[in-house]
Amino acid sequence: MRHIISILLENESGALSRVAGLFSARGYNIESLTVAVTEDPTLSRMTLVTRGSDEIIEQITKQLNKLVDVVKLVDLTEGAHIEREMLLIKVEASNGAREEIKRLADIFRGRIIDVTDTAYTIELTGNGDKLDAFLQALGKSSIIEVVRSGPSAIARGDKGLHL
């Protein structure tokens, strides 16, 4: 099963490599990982997507908790949550295709954020499935470059993950 684990960790050099090292040393897979500082500058928030059986996920969360730099974590997939990922994509947009691509971007609520004579750069946010669908709709041929942020996620409701 796919799990999204949200981690608060000390904002210190080396903390990220402890998490990444744990996954490679124990043979767990990381599907994606995003990390940035929080409103408290001493803490970073990491969103980590992984897959595994219940036993493996239990081990992963226990092993993560054992890392001295990990302050708190939650497996968001245990409850209702919202997941968003950002896609930045550069596509060929020459005469004939310009209108069609613009229309497609609108349908997916994407925004064109840069334009040249021959290309558009589009920004699109959503869950992974939506981004996949957009890529599929565009077709491979016109894509110049794709950048995906990997998901970030947050629990629904009025409770937050903090100290």
Added chain:
Amino acid sequence: MELTGAEIFVRCLRDEGVEYVFGYPGGASLHIYDALYKQDAVKHILTRHEQGAAHAADGYARSSGKPGVALVTSGPGVTNTVTGIATAYMDSIPIVVFSGQVATSLIGNDAFQEVDAVGITRPCVKHNFLVKDVKDLAATIKKAFYIATTGRPGPVLVDIPKDVTACKTEYHYPKEIALRSYAPVTKGHSGQIRKAVDLIVQAKRPMVYTGGGVILGEGSKPLTELVRLLGYPCTNTLMGLGGFPATDPLFVGMLGMHGTYEANMAMHECDVLVAIGARFDDRVTGDLAKFCPHARTVHVDIDPASISKNVPVEIPIVGSVAAVLKEMIKLVKDSKTRVDKAALQAWWKQIDEWRSLGCLKYEHSDKVIKPQAVIEKLHELTAGGAFITSDVGQHQMWTAQFYKFDKPRRWINSGGLGTMGFGLPAAIGAQFAHPGETVVCVTGEASIQMCIQELSTCKQYSLPIKIVNLNNRYMGMVRQWQEFFYDRRYSHSYMDALPDFIKLAESYGHVGMQIDKPADVEGALKEALKLKDRLVFMDFITDQTENVYPMIAAGKGQHEMQLSPCHRGATSERELA
């Protein structure tokens, strides 16, 4: 008054109560060595190799319960400690290793003797630090000792750049420290303990299985009390030996790959398994699919990640073993349910039947020295009270089987990593922690050569360690596997071109002996043990063909042990090489 980082370092160790630092100097740690020179509260012990320093700190920690400390320079100094750090990590031993580092301005420049010490050691430490500012030095050292010694203990590395040891600041060593991201549990959950005791007292075929956690967590007194109160059989892992007295009739011996028949069979047949401070290592469980098929399991451990890692557990209890055991004792005493005496009697009858097989029996000889006989004699002559370190191989297993450890912290071996070369430097650490006590290093002619240079350290500090070299001219354990599983193709397991160990010992200033007749074993051991102020290297020329039995081969279940051929009345007609 402002002090330099180097002075602060030394003051921190003093204020932490550190007696000994095992180390080896070099460029990046010169300021620190200068500060050490100017005081005598903290004693520095010069080993002959940084691996030796790490193992000595480890042996000191294992034998005393106090954290061991090592100090090395940058680059090759710290890479040489990696084996020692990993050894301590696998067995959860509290050591703090300090490494010098190139100046902060040079980090990342491939400077002379620069390595990423924090990066290299990351997977084998409990935690590590790079100190970039002298203002953080004292607090970081406090954190290092706190993390190393609390919760599930483990090694911590502190990397200190040279300029940090030269900069000055006010000295203040924090008395206590709290970390928001690290709060080890101590007390177990009372509800869980109650549930566990309910299950334990109802058992018909109970088994108590304990590991190194009982030693590390100072749990052997309450363990012994609980087991005796219940009258249940108890087995120890390799790391747990001494946690329960081996000469107590309730003790059924070590379990696992080279455990006793009765311990492994009782594991296989038990209906309630009480695991305490043990981690269900593959050398213990054999094939997991066949492990304890009838058992409902209680597991007490300080580390939640150890619980249900390999084997699903019905009643997990996270807590310090000593605290949990004490609570269990109270509950058992107050429990309305009484242990089922009849069922227990029947269970013991079955166990005694397994026991009567005498699975550790070996063929005696008056022509060639049997390694097991040397260990049995050693046990007898030291009355089971010595500190015994070992290296890795057959000699390690025979020591575990034949030296009956009645007390904790007497058996010092590398169980998790299986590090050849551990024995002698670990004995150095143990001897410093216990001056005046008998410290014996049981080793093999292959293992001893991995850290042989430490004989020089022993001379410098007049350490009267007794080395028992079970010399079978083979990497015996490797040869045994090749005999069993590779059709006797003894590929590179033969120890050729061995040194003359008598001369070797003598050239280091010690006493050397060679013993090749069974009749001389006792006399030699007695003579060596009498030399209270000398290191004695006893080179026992032993039977080359001897194997360690019983044995559970890889992929087999605990009940599928291979017994010694002498149980079939067969004399060994095996040919070597």
